[in-house]
Amino acid sequence: MRSLPSYVQLKEVGPRDGLQNEKSWITTEDKVNWINMLSTSGIKEIEYSSFVNPKMIPALSDAREVGKRIIRNPDVKYSALVPNIKGLEYALEAGIDGASVFMSASETHNQKNINKSIQDTYPVLDKVIVEAKQAGKHVTGYISTVFDCPYEGKISPEKVLDVCDKLIESGVDDLSLGDTIGTAVPTQVEQLLELLLQHYPKEKLILHFHDTRGMAIANIMTAMHYGIYRFDSTIGGLGGCPYAPGAAGNVATNDVLYLLEGLGINTGIDEKKLQEAGVFIQNKLNKTLPSRSLAYLKNA
């Protein structure tokens, strides 16, 4: 086995990727209070909302207000999802440390998700990337369906590399590789990283797992053996899967933290505060979230 990293940085994407896929309505007030709890938990990066067309994702239509009202902890980077120049303007006005642009490695998924071919998506993102960099912001390129696509099946690592290359050329600082439908198994993670790490240093790569089939912790373990030390997660495993109502969401921050603490890997996160923030949003959503550790600690 390769050795494990000594430090791992978790980006909390619950307020964005989590709530985007939850059915219950969370008020702006509750979001602000919840993000403020997350801000004092030791988490170093929070994706607080998405500046997409509010008609597309009504649950996040208060992105501007949330951005303006949250209490910023100077030790935390606040980022948001930004689809285009218009979104970037709103995001800059609301306040961001980082902008995340997004597209898919699968042609069909890209088409269905952002209504454009992969080729036609690049110039749109290029504009956002250039302008965000000019504004002094960190830019992350999210790539969806890097392992499997709900329409096309397996996506080849070469296809993912091609999208990585284009986004890096446009100026993104790093890449977040998404197992959007939560279907990858560890050998797929190995295959993708074997290729990408020939082209990019591990510092450029973030992995973003969903736990739809319960593989996320094993996949994170595998990625860490390749030196990857940055992961996206949602508190409680918020999120669900748009293709299967009732399925699990993103990998749960609480479960990843349990793993990392057990392995002796530092994160700077306070488990108790994380737990409180998890219970808070679980109560607001009025449902049991998928995180095993959240369920355990709540009842132990």
Added chain:
Amino acid sequence: MRSLPSYVQLKEVGPRDGLQNEKSWITTEDKVNWINMLSTSGIKEIEYSSFVNPKMIPALSDAREVGKRIIRNPDVKYSALVPNIKGLEYALEAGIDGASVFMSASETHNQKNINKSIQDTYPVLDKVIVEAKQAGKHVTGYISTVFDCPYEGKISPEKVLDVCDKLIESGVDDLSLGDTIGTAVPTQVEQLLELLLQHYPKEKLILHFHDTRGMAIANIMTAMHYGIYRFDSTIGGLGGCPYAPGAAGNVATNDVLYLLEGLGINTGIDEKKLQEAGVFIQNKLNKTLPSRSLAYLKNA
């Protein structure tokens, strides 16, 4: 990474370890029908009940009747948990291919669970092992709390090895190593296997994980890199944790199967039939079971 096994054998312990920890009452009729479904799913070994004192585990007080009524598939081995000579007699009468004896690697857990010290447990198990072997039965030695104990904390691999040695001396055919409270992380699995595999061939070792903190799939992945190819699991992740109501149970057979199929590892199990058996018992228990794959497939 070490290479993975090409074949993995799952022992379905849902009818025993699963139901033992569930609150809902399942009728004998339903158990028999459910075990019959499992018997035709391609699973090669089923632990159908426990012949402990019915007062201790009322949920399994119908062990004898279940054993007599299930339809035996000649390709499946049927085993049961047996605490003592009296239990073995009942089990032999009800019909078993294998007997599982059990004890704990933790002194305190052993004391609380079977009301004897570790030293005083050996002679009781020795009798059962000898008599079961004389009756021509396969005997598995279950060892609980091989990683962590709810009372004593970390259990050293040396302590586990000591219990393994005693049970092997008594004549057990193999050993099932239990992460009883589902707290182990992959490095603990590595440490234990590094030691045990110096003393025993991989054929002798079975791993038995609970998914209380969501680590089970990663732990199985780790164990497979050591050549381990036999695991205990429960359909749907049945079982729960006696120390935390609402927590997850054993690792879910459905999730392990998803992992193995994704890795190209053969099990002989039919996912669809497994799914049907999972939905059947989920409906009888009238609750959502923890398995990610069961939830996904039921709603996809």
